[in-house]
Amino acid sequence: MREVTRVIKVFEYDELSDKAKQEVLSDTLCNINFYDTWWEDDGLLEMSQKELYDRNISSKEASKQMFEWEGIHFDIERDNFIQFKNLEVSNEGLFRKFLKLRGNTFSLMDFSFTGIQYTAGANTKLLINRKDEEKFSRYQLDVLNRAIDIFNDKVSQALKDIKSNAEYRSSEKGIKEAIEANEYEFMEDGSLYHKEENDV
Numbered sequence: 001m002r003e004v005t006r007v008i009k010v011f012e013y014d015e016l017s018d019k020a021k022q023e024v025l026s027d028t029l030c031n032i033n034f035y036d037t038w039w040e041d042d043g044l045l046e047m048s049q050k051e052l053y054d055r056n057i058s059s060k061e062a063s064k065q066m067f068e069w070e071g072i073h074f075d076i077e078r079d080n081f082i083q084f085k086n087l088e089v090s091n092e093g094l095f096r097k098f099l100k101l102r103g104n105t106f107s108l109m110d111f112s113f114t115g116i117q118y119t120a121g122a123n124t125k126l127l128i129n130r131k132d133e134e135k136f137s138r139y140q141l142d143v144l145n146r147a148i149d150i151f152n153d154k155v156s157q158a159l160k161d162i163k164s165n166a167e168y169r170s171s172e173k174g175i176k177e178a179i180e181a182n183e184y185e186f187m188e189d190g191s192l193y194h195k196e197e198n199d200v
Contacts, residue, residue, distance in 0.1 A: 010185045010193050013176065023190030024179075025172055032178045033169035040165065041072050044158040045084070047098060055097050066094045074159065076166055079120040082159040087113045087124060098154075099147035105140055108132070123159065126151040 013024065045067045047055070052062050068090045074082040089095045089111075096106045114125045126148050130136055136144065168174045178184075185193040 008193075009188055011188060012185060013179050016186060016188075016190060020186065020188065020190035024186065025175055028186070028190055028192055029175055029179065029184070030170065033174055034166075038165075038169065039072070039074075039162050041069075044072070044161060045154055051098070055100065057094070057097055061094060064091045064094060066091050066098060073116055073118075074162060075120075076159070076163045079118075080159070081120065081122050082124070082155060082162065083116050083122065084113070084124045084155075085116055099150055101143065101147055105143060108136070108140075109144065123152065123155045125155075 011020075013021065016024065047057070047062060047066070052059075066089065067084075068088050069084040070086045072082060072084055092106075096103065099106075108130055110129045110131050112127045114122075114127065128144050128148065185195070187193055
């Protein structure tokens, strides 16, 4: 009987050839940052610092959550939409200021949000109706249409944020960060080195 020792060359990412690096980025680990819930939906609909400043909202007041939802559905490729499942307002005072509405106008309105619709471009939208049987004045309609635009713009920005997140995760920089964080090593051809399988 004889024993044979096999020598395996193992490389860190920066030690690979340019061809092997491209193999890592385009095939071996191209989806490393896309696990089941890779997106971050916390804060997607919260106000930015600029929005808070424009509305004269204090940091203390802004620390309260404005919305709650059970999950999000989105498509950042073909259908290009984002929808918030069972979206609810958890702080009406903050919501009113976000929409730039006065208290007397806000008190007249009932509002809701569109439900889940698997349709291209169908983002979650704000729906506004009057509580009583009277009609809104022309001025009130203008103000409310502006409020609807403010909300729709916020939802559109949420979709853009998720797209930017995805683009970063699939970029060379994003993949390299994952490689460093997980201390991955590679074979000479750019395939992943599996330590448990190969180490004695």
